[in-house]
């Protein structure tokens with residue numbers, strides 16, 4: 189991905205924060221802040237302006253020095269001065285500056301005197317009463333800081349889907365226990381299975397709203413009632429998630445479900461389509477004049493608009509309405525289509541369970557096959573496999589397979605892609621395996637060109653089969669590597685390589701849009717869990733959610749194939 193203006197702006201803003209914390213000249217600090225604002229709000233990408241030969245020093249608040257720094261960031265993805273400052277002053281301190289009421293001076297003192305580096309440290313210190321002991325802070329200030337830390341957490345973070353699911357399940361269970369309630373569903377981005385959710389949108393059908401609202405107010409997990417009415421309320425839960433609850437009558441259930449499932453842009457497109465056909469579409473139903481002509485079920489709403497029911501995962505206004513109209517909706521892959529897992533770890537490296545336990549667990553889940561992909565040596569886990577140990581594992585799996593019934597363990601590995609693009613194990617051992625899973629685990633911040641070339645070179649190895657967690661991103665924690673994904677996918681297509689959709693809820697990598705790109709280019713996807721224990725196998729469903737959001741069908745996912753067909757599919761061109 190090219191360097192975005194927001195990335196460049198973040199570099200300058202962080203630098204400004206750190207310099208201010210260090211007590212640098214205020215003019216210098218302000219110069220970087222202004223530069224951040226200029227770049228962030230510029231309508232064109234800096235990278236493109238440079239390509240076009242523009243002198244960036246012509247931009248407001250940008251002099252020659254800053255123009256040079258922008259160029260460096262665009263070319264290398266780094267700002268050397270920031271690296272230098274970060275040696276002295278931890279970068280995380282910049283996050284603390286975002287907490288309302290904490291200026292540079294206070295951040296400095298909290299760091300010097302209490303060792304507070306992160307928002308999490310700050311929360312802990314406030315909870316333990318350490319802050320009030322600092323001269324000039326006191327109990328009132330400590331309490332204010334604690335509140336602001338909470339508010340900050342709520343504002344900043346979209347919750348990962350799997351975490352939101354725990355919160356949602358408990359809430360649905362609670363609301364469903366209310367007298368007179370028929371349906372309780374979580375709509376919104378949660379139902380569309382987005383990888384993170386901003387809030388939960390709960391739809392309840394009941395003849396009367398008031399008892400449902402009372403039930404909500406009585407819920408133990410409610411931290412704060414933000415607003416409350418007869419048929420709609422908003423609350424904040426202790427878990428840090430906001431919840432909108434709406435009560436609708438049964439006749440409007442389908443229309444309300446369509447409306448609150450969204451996305452907003454999908455709704456707008458539906459409403460426009462309705463208008464052309466002379467209907468008004470809203471959360472109460474589909475109306476011809478005053479008369480409700482549909483709305484009890486979702487299917488009835490879509491049918492009035494001349495459309496089949498569109499699966500929630502597709503409702504992003506990315507062409508699904510047009511596809512539906514032409515009868516070309518994809519028949520999305522389901523969990524039941526999956527016949528095995530192609531990325532699992534055992535006790536031999538950093539997994540928790542033995543290979544035979546993993547195999548039994550896979551069999552219990554109805555799988556035909558499961559691969560063991562323990563790490564090669566380079567990765568910094570305890571005892572990565574060298575050639576000798578991997579060969580021993582291969583023989584052990586052969587012996588195990590001879591005893592197993594109804595499940596086949598495939599011999600594989602998760603081999604590191606080294607910085608020069610070579611693989612961390614010699615070909616003579618890779619050729620003993622059924623297939624390989626290859627991954628980048630270090631040097632994640634190479635430039636786009638270098639990172640892309642590194643992986644291209646790895647794919648040149650004839651034993652390369654599946655690229656694991658291709659972008660390396662960790663949701664809410666680590667940005668994806670800079671990569672020319674399209675080029676990699678095209679190369680994979682030529683060579684018969686496969687891309688992973690890592691189903692771990694922290695990864696979901698490839699993401700939905702990249703999956704769709706892979707499908708368009710014709711690259712097979714392996715939806716795989718990266719399970720480090722038998723329980724880890726159950727995260728497959730999050731991978732399937734993401735695959736569906738990426739329009740993937742059974743035929744696009746290689747581990748829907750029978751073992752024989754899979755083995756054929758894994759053969760390189």
Ligand code: DGT
Nearest residue numbers: 376377385386387389447448449450451452455456
């Ligand atoms: P989130 O919460 O940021 O993860 O994303 P959503 O999609 O859950 O968005 P949210 O909670 O703001 O609203 C829930 C649904 O309500 C949304 O998907 C579509 C619908 N909705 C909200 N605002 C509007 C609007 O202004 N127009 C239309 N047509 N629909 C809206």
Ligand code: CA
Nearest residue numbers: 376377387388
């Ligand atoms: Ca929502």
Ligand code: CA
Nearest residue numbers: 387388389432
């Ligand atoms: Ca909402």
